[in-house]
Amino acid sequence: MGETRYRRFLVTGGAGFIGSNFARMLLQGGAERVVVFDKITYAGNPANLRDLADYPAYEFVQGDICDPAAVGKALEGCQAIVNFAAESHVDRSLLSASEFIQTNILGTQVLLEAAVRLGIERFVQVSTDEVYGDVAEGYSREDDPLRPRSPYSASKAGAELMVNAYAETYGLNAIVTRGSNTYGPYQFPEKLIPLMITNVFESLPLPVYGDGQQARDWLYVLDHCRGILVAMERGEPGQIYNIGGGNERRNLDVIMTLLDLMDGPTELITHVEDRLGHDRRYALSTERLQALGWRPETSFEEGLRETVEWYRANGSWWRPLKDGRFTAYYQQNYGARARLNLETPGA
Ligand code: NAD
Ligand code: TYD
Numbered sequence: 001m002g003e004t005r006y007r008r009f010l011v012t013g014g015a016g017f018i019g020s021n022f023a024r025m026l027l028q029g030g031a032e033r034v035v036v037f038d039k040i041t042y043a044g045n046p047a048n049l050r051d052l053a054d055y056p057a058y059e060f061v062q063g064d065i066c067d068p069a070a071v072g073k074a075l076e077g078c079q080a081i082v083n084f085a086a087e088s089h090v091d092r093s094l095l096s097a098s099e100f101i102q103t104n105i106l107g108t109q110v111l112l113e114a115a116v117r118l119g120i121e122r123f124v125q126v127s128t129d130e131v132y133g134d135v136a137e138g139y140s141r142e143d144d145p146l147r148p149r150s151p152y153s154a155s156k157a158g159a160e161l162m163v164n165a166y167a168e169t170y171g172l173n174a175i176v177t178r179g180s181n182t183y184g185p186y187q188f189p190e191k192l193i194p195l196m197i198t199n200v201f202e203s204l205p206l207p208v209y210g211d212g213q214q215a216r217d218w219l220y221v222l223d224h225c226r227g228i229l230v231a232m233e234r235g236e237p238g239q240i241y242n243i244g245g246g247n248e249r250r251n252l253d254v255i256m257t258l259l260d261l262m263d264g265p266t267e268l269i270t271h272v273e274d275r276l277g278h279d280r281r282y283a284l285s286t287e288r289l290q291a292l293g294w295r296p297e298t299s300f301e302e303g304l305r306e307t308v309e310w311y312r313a314n315g316s317w318w319r320p321l322k323d324g325r326f327t328a329y330y331q332q333n334y335g336a337r338a339r340l341n342l343e344t345p346g347a
Pocket of ligand 1: 012013014015016017018019037038039040041042043044045063064065066083084085086087088089103107126127128129156178179180181182183188
């Protein structure tokens with residue numbers, strides 16, 4: 001990390017996919033103190049952090065960001081908060097939105113309150129390109145209007161507005177990052193890329209929502225984490241930074257590339273009912289962050305290859321996730337039949 005402005009961090013949601021990669025990056029960079037604060041929901045996994053125990057600077061606290069007392073205690077001695085904690089899966093938000101409002105909006109507000117009360121020097125809100133909504137053409141810029149279209153993205157947009165409110169009202173030194181679709185090691189196998197990789201390993205069908213022509217801008221997780229670091233270190237207070245990989249791909253093309261890499265049979269591809277309100281395309285302009293010296297360093301093909309190899313080598317990490325809570329949830333809620341049941345959300 002070299003000489004850095006911030007050295008003592010609270011990383012909320014740090015037992016999840018991106019947060020655990022970020023906590024590892026901070027420790028490898030020589031951070032003085034990294035407190036991972038995580039509720040350990042279905043998506044939080046202490047196994048993501050196992051190798052961090054060797055760092056004296058690392059501490060793990062199990063707690064809920066909606067709990068002001070627990071947050072206040074965990075923040076002792078920290079300079080900066082990097083908030084990854086969230087309900088993060090769009091399909092789950094279609095089945096039940098209340099946890100999304102609770103954690104993503106209320107939880108963020110609790111963190112903001114604590115940050116002001118305790119004089120935290122920097123607050124980083126990790127947000128998403130999904131707040132721009134469906135972008136038929138062109139590239140979203142940070143000053144474009146917020147047009148979220150799913151309960152997930154609406155809750156993330158709500159959280160951003162709260163961050164802005166605390167920055168404006170109380171002078172909190174806060175920034176927002178809007179990352180694009182991220183992939184890589186430690187991603188819970190409910191999201192497109194790890195679901196497809198692990199299903200190929202298990203010879204299970206690959207469920208393609210609708211026509212599979214929806215496009216996402218894919219970002220390797222370590223490029224995302226570096227982007228957050230750069231924005232945290234060099235970003236202007238109150239500013240928003242897009243972080244995109246510059247790899248726009250349609251879902252079916254992603255799946256075909258994976259099948260090619262893994263030597264998997266195309267017969268596994270199964271078209272299922274489309275997601276309700278499915279955003280067709282997200283795409284980001286990243287000029288603002290590039291002006292601070294950040295660039296994505298991993299090509300999509302290289303990142304996919306590394307990710308496939310990681311899942312190949314780490315069956316003991318993902319198999320229990322697919323065998324247990326996930327499979328029950330998946331069988332109940334996914335697949336064409338289940339998606340038709342979405343008429344009764346939360347039922
Ligand atoms: P994830 O679902 O893998 O991890 C979320 C983590 O937050 C889990 O460890 C979970 O236990 C924890 N958590 C949930 N509720 C909590 C609560 N109330 N208190 C404390 N901890 C709680 O998600 P991810 O993919 O790593 O995403 C991290 C952040 O990045 C999220 O805010 C998400 O919106 C954002 N983001 C994700 C992507 C992506 O493609 N995955 C892209 C852009 C932005
Ligand atoms: P996902 O990984 O859920 O991310 P997001 O919805 O936040 O972009 O999905 C990425 C894309 O892949 C999205 O267009 C939905 C699609 N998708 C499928 O076609 N099949 C699946 O089983 C999943 C999980 C996603």
